[in-house]
Structure formats: C-alpha cells, structure tokens
Amino acid sequence: ELAFTYAGEAFESRVRPLAESIGAKLVLPCDVTDDNQINAVFETLKKEWGGLDALVHSLAFAKKEELKGEFLNTTRDGFKLALDVSAYSLVALVKAALPLMEGRDASIVTLTYYGSEKVISNYNVMGVAKAALEACVRYLAADLGPKNVRINAISAGPVKTLAAMGITGFKGILDMVEVKAPLKRNVTQEDGAKTALYLLSG
Numbered sequence: 001e002l003a004f005t006y007a008g009e010a011f012e013s014r015v016r017p018l019a020e021s022i023g024a025k026l027v028l029p030c031d032v033t034d035d036n037q038i039n040a041v042f043e044t045l046k047k048e049w050g051g052l053d054a055l056v057h058s059l060a061f062a063k064k065e066e067l068k069g070e071f072l073n074t075t076r077d078g079f080k081l082a083l084d085v086s087a088y089s090l091v092a093l094v095k096a097a098l099p100l101m102e103g104r105d106a107s108i109v110t111l112t113y114y115g116s117e118k119v120i121s122n123y124n125v126m127g128v129a130k131a132a133l134e135a136c137v138r139y140l141a142a143d144l145g146p147k148n149v150r151i152n153a154i155s156a157g158p159v160k161t162l163a164a165m166g167i168t169g170f171k172g173i174l175d176m177v178e179v180k181a182p183l184k185r186n187v188t189q190e191d192g193a194k195t196a197l198y199l200l201s202g
C-alpha cells in the first residue's frame, strides 16, 4: 500500500493520476521546506496505517539559473534553497517518519547523482547538495542502524526524467554513457525502481 506526496498544484495533477492508476488512495501535499506540511503527512499516515515500512525520498530543487554556467556564480540564496530542499529535507522527513518506522525492519531510500563526486558541467550547486545528501545518509545510518532502520542512496547515473529535461548537455551525457557503459545502454526508470524495491525489501 503506497502513499504519494507532491509540492504545488502543478505536480498534484501529475501525481494523482499515477497514484490512482495503481490503486493508491493517499495523495498528500508536502512542501519539504515547511515543517507543518511534513508533520501533517506523517500524522495522516499514523491515522491511516499506524506504521510505515518504507520511505522513498525522490526530490531535489535548484534555481534554473544556477544549473548552467559557472558554479562560481552560485548565490547565497540559491545555495541555501538547493541545500534545504535537496539535502536537509531528508533529515526532516526521516525525523518525522521515525516514530512510525521503529521496530518494523523499515528501510529508507534516497536518490543521488555522480555530480556529488566529480565535476559535471552545469550540475553546479546540485553537486554540492548531493554531496551533503550523501553525507546525511551516512550520519543518519549511524543513528538509525541501532533502531534496525536501514537507509541508502541510489546513484543510478543519468536517467531521462522531468527534472533532467531541458538541461544543457544532458543528451550528450546520455549518448556518451551508451558508448562507454559496460551494458552499452543507459539506466532506465525501471532499473532505478528495481534497485529501490530491493533496498526497501525486508
């Protein structure tokens, strides 16, 4: 049984039909910069389900202007926003979810990207945010492990998604991976889903 969240009405109209197509009843608003919305999500889940076995953190945001040109031009506001939405949100969500996850062999998954480890053109402040996200996973793992809750990050490589569309040079990276990767193909959304399913399984 799955629940889905969205930030803003534009995303609600994309998420709701997908949730309904697999019989998921719960579609809830969750702007991760707002602690009240985060708490409301887990209060609803507590009321509806009484517990939670799995949490998928699949979100990021940086201002469009900061995902092109020189990293040097990153603004204080842009840096704060990218790190808040893309990295701190994992900590906030895990803290709110933990009371529902303790004592059930629960598992958490987040999504990251290679731009955290190496410089990737245009990835800029998102690379810094993903480096912070990965460090959050390691520190959270140390806190959650003794509570028998697992946490992992999936670094799948470039995947054709809404968030990747319209990004300068993205097509070139997909073409390069197709030539260089051992399987001579790109990673699909289904590859990512299967990896998440494995990591979330008890």
Ligand code: IMJ
Pocket: 060, 061, 062, 063, 064, 067, 112, 113, 120, 121, 122, 123, 124, 126, 157, 158, 159, 163, 164, 167, 170, 173
């Ligand atoms: C994003 C920017 C630059 C290069 C990029 C990407 N490459 C890849 C991505 C090479 C694979 C996609 N990616 C891994 C992301 O994490 C994307 C995050 C993102 C995308 C947008 C686009 C629309 C917007 N803000 C965004 N914030 C984060 O306004």
